[in-house]
Amino acid sequence: MSGLYQHISSTYESICDWLFKLLWIVESERNNAKVDVYRKMIWPEISGNVLEIGPGFAKALQFLNHVTLNDGTFAVDPNTIHSYTALEPNPFLYSRLHANAESNGFCVQYDRKSYPECTEVDTLATRKNMVPFTIVRGTLDNFDKIPQAVLDGAPYDTVLTSFALCTAKDPEATINNIIRLLKPGGAHVFIEHVRQPPPGDPLVIEDNNVNAELWGKIQDWLNPVWKIIGHGCCIDRRTGETIANAQGWESVEYKNVRPVIDLQSRVMPLSFGKAIKAQDENYNQ
Numbered sequence: 001m002s003g004l005y006q007h008i009s010s011t012y013e014s015i016c017d018w019l020f021k022l023l024w025i026v027e028s029e030r031n032n033a034k035v036d037v038y039r040k041m042i043w044p045e046i047s048g049n050v051l052e053i054g055p056g057f058a059k060a061l062q063f064l065n066h067v068t069l070n071d072g073t074f075a076v077d078p079n080t081i082h083s084y085t086a087l088e089p090n091p092f093l094y095s096r097l098h099a100n101a102e103s104n105g106f107c108v109q110y111d112r113k114s115y116p117e118c119t120e121v122d123t124l125a126t127r128k129n130m131v132p133f134t135i136v137r138g139t140l141d142n143f144d145k146i147p148q149a150v151l152d153g154a155p156y157d158t159v160l161t162s163f164a165l166c167t168a169k170d171p172e173a174t175i176n177n178i179i180r181l182l183k184p185g186g187a188h189v190f191i192e193h194v195r196q197p198p199p200g201d202p203l204v205i206e207d208n209n210v211n212a213e214l215w216g217k218i219q220d221w222l223n224p225v226w227k228i229i230g231h232g233c234c235i236d237r238r239t240g241e242t243i244a245n246a247q248g249w250e251s252v253e254y255k256n257v258r259p260v261i262d263l264q265s266r267v268m269p270l271s272f273g274k275a276i277k278a279q280d281e282n283y284n285q
Contacts, residue, residue, distance in 0.1 A: 020231040021092040024056060031163065032059055034261050035191060038272050039063050039162070042189055045274065047080050048157025051150065051181065053140055053174070054164030055086045057096040061104040069129070075105020076131050084133045085153050087140065091115060094135060106133035114138050114147040140177040141169045155183035161190045165239050167232040172242060179248040182277040190254070191272035192239040195219050197256045203240070210258040215266045222267060240271030250278040 043063035052058070065077040076084075084106060086097060094110075101108050107130045110118045115137040138147040159178045168174040178188050196216035197204055223236040244252040254273025259265035 016231055017090045017092050020090060023230075024093070028057055028059065030262075030264075034259055034265055034268075035163075035270060036060070036063070038191055038257065038270060042191070042272060042274060045187065046158045046160060046189055048186075049083050049153065049155075050081060050158045050160060051085045051087065051153065051156045052160040052162070053087050053178070054161065054167065055088055055097060056090075056093055056163075058086065058100045060162060061100055061106075064104070066104070069105070073105055073130075078129075078131050081131050082157075083153065084131060085136060085150060085156075086133065087136050087138055087147070087150055089137060089139050091117070091137060097135060101133040101135075106131050108133045108135065110134070111136040111147060111149040114149060139168065140174045140181075142173065143177050143180065146177065150181070154181045155186065156181055157183060157186050159186070159188050161188070161192065163192060165190070165192050165242075166234050166237060167230070169232070171237060171239065172246070175243055175246045176248075179246060179277055184277055184279045185250070186277045188243070188275040188277075189273075190239075190243065190275070191270060192237075193235065193268040194239045194256070194271045195236045196258070196269050197238075201256060203254065204256045204258060206257045206259070208258050208260040210260060210266060210269075212258065219267050226267075235267050240273070243271075243275055246275075248278055250276045252276075 039060050040063055043060060044065055046064055061076070065080040066074055067077040068074050086101070088094070088097060098108050109132060111134055112118050115135070134149060136147050136149045138145070138150065140146060159182055165171050165174060182188065196210070196212040196219060199212045219235045223234055226235050227233060240254045240256060244254070252273070252275040254271050257270045257272070259268070259270065
């Protein structure tokens with residue numbers, strides 16, 4: 001019976017992953033239109049050995065520092081970004097993730113230990129002068145289950161999350177694992193949708209006269225249904241606060257925004273910023 005249960009569970013997860021891809025094809029474009037203005041403020045700070053959690057299609061790679069290489073290729077700057085690991089649990093997103101990485105001048109490879117079903121062709125061997133981009137299947141929910149490719153790449157200069165912590169099964173554990181994987185002085189750069197910050201929150205830089213108390217309650221009411229539709233996405237998390245309250249940071253700076261572009265944006269205010277790991281916190285597998 002256990003084998004049958006595992007088969008049913010795996011099939012169900014695959015169906016959910018596929019359905020989420022269809023949803024994200026539409027939703028990601030609308031989402032990018034709302035948040036790219038804020039990504040542009042912090043993405044240029046991403047540097048070094050980079051790990052991104054839940055990149056999805058990774059359209060935001062375009063906001064990294066780029067240069068024109070000797071062969072005329074416009075690509076991510078190899079003097080700024082040395083390597084990029086994309087930890088994404090949904091394999092149905094990989095084709096667009098791969099394409100966006102290549103269009104930004106990365107050479108793409110797959111970690112076949114975490115994704116043995118992979119049939120894609122690596123471009124690393126043919127584009128050795130460009131920054132390696134490794135697609136790994138998995139999450140950071142449980143340190144003991146983090147793919148070995150992610151552990152082998154640590155410690156990281158930058159760990160990036162962009163609308164990823166909303167679906168983490170254990171956001172506190174994920175954040176603690178981010179801290180663990182960062183080098184001392186490394187940065188967690190993040191932009192996440194959150195529960196409406198309270199009225200009068202000094203961290204809100206764009207208020208737009210949103211009734212925060214009302215819309216916060218609406219988020220609480222909607223969350224159980226939203227979580228099903230959004231494949232685990234939670235709209236009631238105070239992620240900025242959760243990051244700031246984690247132990248191991250030297251500093252945390254972030255801002256909140258209440259967008260009013262459309263009705264949906266009222267249940268998706270944003271927290272974005274950067275947390276720096278303390279210098280005396282060492283990486284230890």
